[in-house]
Each structure stands twice: as structure tokens, then as C-alpha cells.
Amino acid sequence: MRIGYIVGSLSSTSINRSLAKAIGGVVPAGVEYVEINISDLPLYNRDADVDYPQVARDFKVAVAGVDAVIFVTPEYSRTIPAALKNALEWGGRPWGTSVWGGKPAAVIGTSPGSVGTAMAQQHLRNVLAHLDMQVMGQPEAFVQYRDGDLGEDGSLQSESLRAIVEGFVGSFCAFAGFQERQAA
Numbered sequence: 001m002r003i004g005y006i007v008g009s010l011s012s013t014s015i016n017r018s019l020a021k022a023i024g025g026v027v028p029a030g031v032e033y034v035e036i037n038i039s040d041l042p043l044y045n046r047d048a049d050v051d052y053p054q055v056a057r058d059f060k061v062a063v064a065g066v067d068a069v070i071f072v073t074p075e076y077s078r079t080i081p082a083a084l085k086n087a088l089e090w091g092g093r094p095w096g097t098s099v100w101g102g103k104p105a106a107v108i109g110t111s112p113g114s115v116g117t118a119m120a121q122q123h124l125r126n127v128l129a130h131l132d133m134q135v136m137g138q139p140e141a142f143v144q145y146r147d148g149d150l151g152e153d154g155s156l157q158s159e160s161l162r163a164i165v166e167g168f169v170g171s172f173c174a175f176a177g178f179q180e181r182q183a184a
């Protein structure tokens with residue numbers, strides 16, 4: 001199985017990128033875990049539907065090339081960052097050529113605030129449902145970021161956070177595999 005991950009933050013010091021790396025550290029052997037980068041995408045404009053820019057074509061090919069997607073996102077102003085929404089539009093257009101439909105997906109995120117990206121995750125679930133992704137319902141993972149729990153390199157220094165990340169990844173691998181068996 002090939003899992004793609006999308007980080008909703010463009011920051012060079014993103015704590016969500018660190019969380020994405022931590023997830024990479026616990027994926028089971030035999031599962032490929034690859035980043036699908038959204039930082040080079042221009043702002044989506046539907047005028048581009050008639051002649052998609054190469055960077056957006058490459059993005060769609062990257063999404064199409066994975067079996068499942070994990071979204072690791074911050075919360076900005078109680079919703080998802082514009083950069084992530086922008087990437088979702090590029091992947092979903094032109095109409096009838098979306099690369100999202102039917103793909104298993106999971107949502108996770110971290111912020112220093114006590115809600116741990118909960119509202120952004122709920123908004124993202126709404127969008128992913130519209131895009132016809134098969135989104136894992138449980139476990140939810142609203143990770144409150146605490147200094148020292150998570151290294152920039154994704155090293156997990158907190159046992160409770162390790163348990164959350166391992167449980168999340170284990171459940172998602174089972175969920176995504178189940179989806180594949182269902183489709184077979």
C-alpha cells in the first residue's frame with residue numbers, strides 16, 4: 001500500500017510537518033509513505049480548467065498514484081488553511097476528472113491551543129465528503145502540541161502522543177485495506 005500525506009501548513013517550521021514525520025516513523029513495514037507537496041500550487045482559478053498548469057497536473061498525478069491520503073493540518077481561524085483548500089480544488093477539477101473520489105482518507109492535526117485543530121478537522125471532513133473521499137471516522141486525533149512531545153524531525157518523546165499516533169496509523173491501515181478488499 002502507498003499512503004500519500006498532505007501537510008496543510010506551508011511553514012518551514014511547521015509542527016504539523018513534524019507530526020507528519022512522526023506518522024512516517026510508525027507506518028508498518030511494506031507501506032510506502034510519500035509526501036504530496038502543495039506549496040508550489042498557484043491559487044486555483046477556474047479559468048485554468050481549459051489548460052491546467054503543469055504543476056497542477058503533476059499534483060493530480062501524485063494523488064492518483066497513492067492508495068490513500070492522510071491530511072495533517074493546522075487550524076487557521078477555526079478552519080483549514082487556504083493553501084490546503086486550494087490544493088483540494090486543484091485535485092477536484094476540471095469537473096469529472098477529480099482524483100479524490102473513492103480514496104480512503106484520514107485527518108489529523110496539531111496546534112498549541114486546547115482544541116487541537118478540532119474545528120479545522122470537522123470542516124475538512126465536510127469538504128472531503130463532498131469530494132467523495134472515504135474518510136475514516138475513528139479514531140479522531142486532536143493533538144494539542146506541547147513543547148518537548150515532538151521533535152522537528154518527527155521523533156516522539158511523549159509516550160501518550162506515541163500511543164495516539166500508533167493507534168491512528170494502525171486504524172487507518174486497517175481501514176484503507178478494508179476499503180481495498182471491499183472494492184475487489
Ligand code: FNR
Binds near residue numbers: 011110112
Ligand atoms: C493560527 N493558530 C490557530 N490555532 C488554533 O488552534 N486555532 C486557530 O484557529 C488558529 N488560527 C490561526 C490562524 C493563523 C493565520 C495562524 C498563522 C495561526 C495557531 C496555530 O495553531 C499555530 O501557528 C501552529 O503552529 C500552526 O501549525 P504549523 O503551521 O506550525 O503546522
